[in-house]
Amino acid sequence: MDIETLQTELMAAIDSAGTLEALEAVRVSALGKQGSVSALLKTMGGMSPEERQTQGPIINGLRESITSALAAKKAELETADLNRRLATERVDMTLPAPDAPRGTIHPVSQVMDELAEIFADMGFAVAEGPEIEDDWHNFTALNIPETHPARAMHDTFYFPDEMARDGQKMVLRTHTSPVQIRTMTSQEPPIRIIAPGRVYRSDSDATHTPMFHQIEGLVIDKGIHLGHLKWTLETFLKAYFEREDVVLRLRPSYFPFTEPSVEVDVGYSVINGKRVIGGSEGWMEVLGSGMVHRKVIEACGLDPDVWQGFAFGTGVDRLAMLKYGMDDLRAFFDGDNRWLQHYGFNALDVPTLSGGVGV
Numbered sequence: 182m183d184i185e186t187l188q189t190e191l192m193a194a195i196d197s198a199g200t201l202e203a204l205e206a207v208r209v210s211a212l213g214k215q216g217s218v219s220a221l222l223k224t225m226g227g228m229s230p231e232e233r234q235t236q237g238p239i240i241n242g243l244r245e246s247i248t249s250a251l252a253a254k255k256a257e258l259e260t261a262d263l264n265r266r267l268a269t270e271r272v273d274m275t276l277p278a279p280d281a282p283r284g285t286i287h288p289v290s291q292v293m294d295e296l297a298e299i300f301a302d303m304g305f306a307v308a309e310g311p312e313i314e315d316d317w318h319n320f321t322a323l324n325i326p327e328t329h330p331a332r333a334m335h336d337t338f339y340f341p342d343e344m345a346r347d348g349q350k351m352v353l354r355t356h357t358s359p360v361q362i363r364t365m366t367s368q369e370p371p372i373r374i375i376a377p378g379r380v381y382r383s384d385s386d387a388t389h390t391p392m393f394h395q396i397e398g399l400v401i402d403k404g405i406h407l408g409h410l411k412w413t414l415e416t417f418l419k420a421y422f423e424r425e426d427v428v429l430r431l432r433p434s435y436f437p438f439t440e441p442s443v444e445v446d447v448g449y450s451v452i453n454g455k456r457v458i459g460g461s462e463g464w465m466e467v468l469g470s471g472m473v474h475r476k477v478i479e480a481c482g483l484d485p486d487v488w489q490g491f492a493f494g495t496g497v498d499r500l501a502m503l504k505y506g507m508d509d510l511r512a513f514f515d516g517d518n519r520w521l522q523h524y525g526f527n528a529l530d531v532p533t534l535s536g537g538v539g540v
């Protein structure tokens with residue numbers, strides 16, 4: 182069959198396709214693995230260079246015109262389909278609500294409530310900061326100057342230059358650490374706060390989403406040392422995982438805003454092939470922390486020879502996964518009702534220390 186006839190026939194088939202399924206069948210018959218257009222494309226490999234020069238553009242032209250005709254028809258059918266549904270489907274807003282509420286508390290909200298409960302018992306208040314943050318609070322004041330490689334590590338979402346405020350470039354905060362700065366510049370020490378909230382980085386796979394949740398902790402007082410940090414984290418992790426056999430391992434590390442910096446691992450045991458928190462068969466990293474860097478204390482207008490403290494930060498979503506057993510972070514933000522029914526919490530299950538923070 183010559184190319185022109187094939188084109189006429191395919192165009193007619195596309196034009197007369199009355200449903201998306203019929204259109205898909207035409208697409209497969211032309212562009213699918215065994216399709217007529219695909220077969221023509223394959224013949225090009227065996228042509229002489231001269232033949233290819235004349236036939237190539239014709240065959241490619243055929244493929245392009247069929248592809249765009251298919252796309253146009255698809256859009257037309259989808260619009261018609263939507264209009265038909267809009268005309269026929271109705272939601273009766275006057276129907277009575279279901280007897281039992283069907284919504285659930287998202288695990289991230291639940292875990293944040295659990296953390297607030299645990300830290301409130303240790304005398305920590307909850308602090309907040311903006312998600313659209315300026316460069317100074319997100320980086321500079323945290324001892325991450327303009328040229329610091331840590332800026333590249335954070336995969337920052339920057340706002341356009343026109344949106345700068347007071348000469349400061351604006352960013353979607355890459356961590357909850359800027360809340361440390363906001364608290365120290367607005368409150369007199371002693372300070373004991375946690376700051377849970379959303380943070381943003383340009384990253385996406387099974388364990389990274391562009392938006393995720395962190396919780397920050399900050400203590401500023403006189404005579405604070407690493408021992409206070411270790412006790413606080415140990416008490417927190419035992420309460421959170423609801424086990425006395427939680428074992429911590431502190432490893433020296435580096436963060437620009439702490440000196441010294443420590444990364445904290447918790448030990449796990451393997452039971453029936455699954456990792457369970459507790460014991461020390463293996464280790465997984467759960468927190469970054471350290472003694473607040475002198476430069477950070479100074480940047481907030483405090484005297485580092487008088488005031489010292491510690492800070493820590495960790496991922497709330499990851500804490501939820503470790504405790505409640507989900508393994509794909511992306512599902513947290515899909516809004517799939519089946520996932521929410523399975524992993525969500527009852528609105529009346531408010532975490533309390535006396536009743537066990539989990540449910």
Ligand code: DAH
Pocket residue numbers: 355356357358397398436438439468469470471492493494495
């Ligand atoms: N801000 C760090 C991050 O996003 C986490 C962190 C590490 C926070 C150490 C801290 C800290 O407060 O002391 O990776």
